[in-house]
Amino acid sequence: MRQRKKTGIFFPRFEGQRLKDFPQALANILDKENVSYYDGVYTSDNPYYVKPATEEMLVKVHSRDMIEGVKRAGYYETALYSAGGTVQAALEILWGRIDNAFVFTGVGDHHAGRNFFGGWCYFNGAAVAIAMLREGGVTRFAIVDTDSHHADGTRDIFCQDKEVLHVCFCYQDYHDECGNVDIALPYGISDGAYVRKMEQEFTRRAIVFKPEFIFWELGYDAVHGEYGDKGISKDCPAKLAKVIKDTADTVCRGRLVTILCGGSRRQLATYIIPRVIKELAELD
Template identity: 30%
Template sequence: MQVFFSEDHRLHFPQAELSGGQFVTPYERPSRVEYILRQLRERGFDQPADPGPCDMAPIRGLMDPGFLRFLETGWDEWIAAGMKGEMISATNPVRRTQMAREPRNIDGKLGYYCLAQETAITAGTWRAAQSSAASAQAAQRAVAEGAGAAFALCRPPGHHATADMFGGYCFLNNAAIVAQMFRDGGADRVAILDIDFHHGNGTQDIFYERGDVLFASIHGAPEDAFPYFLGYADETGAGAGEGANLNLPLLPGAGWDQWGSALDTAIARIRDFGPQALVVSLGVDAFKDDPISFFKLESGDFTRAGAAIARLNLPTVFCMEGGYAIEAVGINTVNVLEGFLNG
């Protein structure tokens, strides 16, 4: 399996995250990648390839131009306004407020485009986000050209980013970009399977009214887990997208029995949908020791998950998402890939 990865991910390393009322080192940090790379090397995967430059054309076709302009220029505006620290939102549009107008002030813009205050922007964030998307694009091109599967070691992750908001450590929605590239390349239907513990609210939002991309997600129940405000089972799509959104929320403490059953349900729906390509949002924070999750999967369960996904027998792109039990993130990620390859 080809692996794509950019060293530019290191340019995004905020020094602070607001968690539990305290500023802490972000759970989403560069060292996550090192543990994954180590496992890839030790288990005989090919040396990861640099993806090359990011192609902004498919991204511009999918995402809001004002949001992209903010990601590209926001840091310079922040510094020009005399701000000294990292970009952390202090305010956001809320219910019964004017949400249709982008503020002129950079502090207002930051809140306007932010969906979760735990995510900071630094001087290198935009370049890192582009490099992450470039890895996803390179993996898609490899699969479109005939590879059975490819792994994009994306950092920062992507599935919480909507077409016009960042948050949950995400800036550009890599899985959505890959799905759209498959569509633009001629695939009539594409499926996205999100196995990250946290609901892929951004991916759902992007495709919710489209019937050509199926989104299926297994995640912590939104009553109990970030991102809280999407991910309910009754969210099934709207308009042309009715029936093309499948949420499988699970309660705290869910282990393989419940999670594996949900995976079977998602796989059956994907099979019935009849896609020509599959995108997997590969988060491994369903692991029992993850610090910001509440599922109880063992490391071996991720191997079983990969084998189950392989039985769909579809051209597949894996895009790295979450997983914050640092010492286990590499083991669990590569378990999925090995399970897929041997499934």
């Protein structure tokens, strides 16, 4: 019998409406033997406790001034747990305990730069995780971003970094010699056309670039009816998950950290997220 991917689900502490149906909405996923569940409400001696990021981790990416600004902004603890979940997911993969991960976040990543934050993004969890993985000897990374908006924070952090490929699906076309790529998605693009763009613009580049880890900023705000509506269907994120997972299988032994990014509607979260996780964990 085929060995399924070992998938970790990281559920840090947070408030808010959009994830009210979780983790209950994962009931027929969490009972699978290849799925591990990590939660921020466990006691800290539990190996499946989601740990908050520490200030020592954050300063590897963010300025002290910026961190102080986040403390004053009111979502500091949520931001620590969100980034902490991503760091822990990446390290669990590095240590071979899981193959890939889905990280629920209370606040996002991709609008948080070295010295600024905004748009419900406070700390750049992917960037902090990359800094931690580098200390573990990993050097090359790819970040693919399917949130509807441009990832200005992630771009700020990695724009000069030739060992990070950053492919951002947004509203502009751009590429340079440092691995920074933007792909414009026209409004009304079909799911099939988006999937083909993902294969052409991300998979092909990743095969050449040879990252050792892939991070996916999964915004579902480009789904029809959301605030970044591009007209794609609510089935599109799971189709993209399959392409990105297959890319990780081809280039980096399946090492993939999926980070929940933009999107607001509870019903869409409840529809989309379990389907994405089923693709990651190879459940039918």
